[in-house]
Amino acid sequence: MSAVLEVIDLSKAFDGVQAVRNVSFSVPAGELIALIGPNGAGKTTCFNLINGQLVPDAGVVRLDGKRIDGLPPRQIAHKGVSRTFQVAATFASMTVRENVELALLAHARRDGVLFERRPAAWHDRADALLARTGIGALANIHCATLAYSDVKRVELALALANEPALLLMDEPTAGMAHSMRSELMRLAVDLARGDRLAVLFTEHDMDVVFGFADRVIVLDRGSIIAEGTPDAVRANAQVQAVYLGPDEGA
């Protein structure tokens, strides 16, 4: 079957720094792909290029076969790409339920409605999503007062409100306790297998990467240096060198 996301020869430079160089990969429906690499490798930049936050210098991004590169983030969101941010971004002044409601409204293109006649219907839909992501108990709490690990889970709920075909998660488990990490990743697996989402995530915790990813792509200084199953990538000498340093890796 064809991939949900197809990235071809993507490149992006920031005055002099080649953050992403000729990167190509694809993410099929139902799979979890990990994009890993040391700090500054270009992972977040890749995400920004895919969801439209940045415009690529060169290359093509296709979603279900149709080009999306160059479109603004909101249009890409409506086409079915959702994301979480490395530094979690939610609406701090609103409750968790209001956050998710707003995402649902935006997805239904009803975020411009001045007066909503039946707010209860949106409550119910939001609560269903909160239950699914395991944060139903937080519904009435304002995001400004949440613990960071909970904010990250709210982000995931926001991302799912969009009924995405592709889910991008930038370090989803950073700042979380160990048990919570596995719980969150199991949800991601469930979304991929059950809802046939294509999931692309970055992660520094190797237990998470090798425990949950179907395939792993390794970036270093903007270029892909390895790609394959977790076992193959783990055995790759170049990857070991990048992660452990040339001396120890040898």
Place this chain on the structure above:
Amino acid sequence: MTLASLTIQLLNGLASSSALFLVAAGLTLIFGVTRIVNFAHGSLYMLGAYLAYSIGATFAALLGPGPFAFWGGALLAALCVAAIGALIEALLLKRLYDAPELLQLTATFGVVLIVRDAVLALWGPEDLLGPRAPGLSGTLQILDRAVPQYDLFLIFVGPLVLIALTWLITRTRFGVVVRAASENRTLTSALGIDQGKLYTAVFALGAFLAGLAGALQLPREPANLGMDLATVADAFVVTVVGGLGSIPGAFLAALLIGFAKALCIALGTVTVGDFTFAFPKLTLVAEFVVMAIVLALRPHGLLGTSPAMSPTTPLPEHRAIVVAPTRRDRRVAIAVFVVFALLPFVNDDYALVLAIDVLIATLFAASLQFLTGTGGMTSFGHAAYFGVGSYAAALAIKHGVPFAGALALAPLAAFVAALVFGWFCVRLAGVYLAMLTLAFAQIVWSIAFQWDSVTGGSNGIVGVWPGEWFADRRSFFALTLVTVGVAYAAIVAIANGPFGHALRGARDSPLRAAAIGIDVRNRQWQGFMLAGAFAGVAGALFAFSKGSISPETLAIPRSIDVLVMVLLGGLNALFGPLIGAAAFTWLQDTLARVTEYWRAFVGAGILILVLAFPQGLGALGRRLRRR
């Protein structure tokens, strides 16, 4: 239009742009180093003009008129203004460098109010024309026209100052430090530079330039009390067009705008078919058109870098939680409404008049709270939409439109004004946005002031009375109460509905808003229009309650009044606009009966509040609640 008239007007435009450049260069220099946009920069310019007048006159009386009295007076005036600037920086701004920018701007506006009343008290309300410059009082024949020598002199002042500033910044140690501070604030402290002294010095230099510009302008334009806001608005346009932080950009922009205005005047009155355009009336519009074109093509101005250079410090209130209205809130609202509704039965005409003022101010404040609180867009020119509403209603009545129609037309007109201006404003953020809103408001004010044949000029429009039904004060009160009540309820409902949440979401996190598919810019634009329309309703009620309007209805101080009301009441508080409007109106009423300088007291009040609560009045509210 002849070549001669065009040339003369261009020379005239060049002469004017010199003064404008001096002011804008100071403004941009101060911003570059301290990251504060000094709204009081026009006030420093005004002080320069008045001081030059008095010092020059004193010198002339002591030593006889002559070059020394004039030039010495101008220079000393500029130095005095520099000292005043240093004082303002040391006493006020130094305490505010870490404060949210909305409060910094508001504080410098407090200075505007105080300086204006101080000038009024010291020099009186009359315009003061200075003497001609000795040695340059004649004219020169250019293309058979007489051009004042002084204008030709001024034309050279601009480039000279540009060269001097460029030399100062590129060739001196002071310049190295200034550049380092503009580019990287942490670097300067790492270099062991005394930041406090540097900031004071830069502020004094900027103030000197403004004071010098004012002093040099004196032979061309009498010192007057309107100079401050007119100048700062012009300087804002120049800095936004040139690019905030860029001195050469300010120079280019001042030239561009000077030329555009000159061209308008030179074109004179042109008749095309049945239409007659009087271009000289359009000089303000010309400024606007230049800005519109530049900003549409280059949002950061001609030579500006990206607005990322102006990191915004949001108010803590913009990060605080907002609780949706509860049942209890609704009961309180109904109780307040009932109390107001009982007022006509208390036989006190004065109370009724005051209550009408409070209600109108409440709606006005609620519309700004929606824009600035919910929408996160700081407006220093919200009175423009209030004023457009009141002028629209007044003009409609004058042209025979029935009362109901006039009342309906007001929000429509304000909506359209907000549609045009908002388009530009939502493309900018933070201080840029604040500067632009003020500049637009000043343009609207000038149009109301200058377009005699339509707006009645400085006299305004009189005889704006509601129809027979509401001629009686009590029935007009009832109309006001119902209109304000319904509009307030609508604003609250919108703020807590899908649109309001989208707007607040865009304020909380534009990144997240876009990522879930919200069209951030469009929502903000629509929010701007809505806020404008509601302000227009308030403006119409105002016109009918007073029976007359004048340009003062939409002047900048009114924009600041309403901003103070919103800050007093809280940016997110449900009843904030009501509380802020009531407190402010009562205070103003009380002060105005004691002193004609009540605005200075408002200014001093702003300064005290900002200095006491540099993180916003929300802090005060939280502290009181904790007790």
